[in-house]
Amino acid sequence: MITQVHRLLYDAGSVEHADLIAACLAKLDVFRLSRQLRTLETILGEFAALRRCR
Helix, strand or coil, X not given: CHHHHHHHHHHCXXXXXXHXXXXXHXXXXXXXXXXXXXXXXXXXXXXXXXXXXX
């Protein structure tokens, strides 16, 4: 664990550090409110279409 902390401290400000941050942000993208709202609108739209077909 200490070795990992030392490596992270050593990498701070480097290209590798920036790449790590970018990779973390990419993984968090699915939790963005805008993405969740689009998904919810799609689902509600599909339900509304199904109700119109009845």
